Amino acid sequence: MNSKEIRIYNLSPDEFKESIRSIVQELMPQQKKEVNKPAFSDELLTVEETLKLLKCSKQALWNWRKNGILPSYRLGNRVYYKKSDIFNKLVKQV
Template sequence: MESKPVYIYPISPTELHEQYIAKVDSSVERILKKLSQEKEEEEQLLTVEETLKFLKCSKQALWNWRKNGILPSYRLGNRVYYKKSDIFNKLIKQE
């Protein structure tokens, strides 16, 4: 077994603290970036057809939920969209 030399570099407490903070900052940035990507996915707008596939329900049921205010919808021109986050929130709350 071959031995390897160990090098000891003198480091001040301030430098050690700065290195530690830099590592923590990079970890926090990575976590925040991941969370923001997940949030963007939740804010995705779904068409009526995509919503029907996602919820596995009939077009009539989706229309009733929209008219009764159970599931909010958004209109852009002649098209109707649903926010994925609204769908998840409604499924979780089950109001």
Template structure:
């Protein structure tokens, strides 16, 4: 479906409102995408790569409860949202 906007039959205020509506719709879609991505489970390797640390460092941070981890069978997984939240908390100055 193609949306057409005829500029000759609209005033500046209506045109501005159409642009703002389009931007709001795009931002809402982007926010939904980010929220669904942040709930995904990451492997140890993916988490270490995202944080740019070694697997040993990631294991140490997990052991010290800096980053929460979940055991699923014999595998360790990390929630992306919780990893990012842990970083924000640790980077705040007291």
């Protein structure tokens, strides 16, 4: 996966949709490889792992969490995101 930084807060709606499409296209092969793993739907990612996966800012991720766009899970003082929730949300956005 080649890494590109995407600054979502400066994107027009069309640019945002195109960015989401490119992220989903990058995740599709990875999703197909991991679909045979029984625990895939329950794989929890830390905030840092989620930021790397989505290539977004910490503020954008926090906003999505607070607005209910991306569900999060708390274990103690830590916040986690399900990999399947992220993928499903991206697929619905396209």
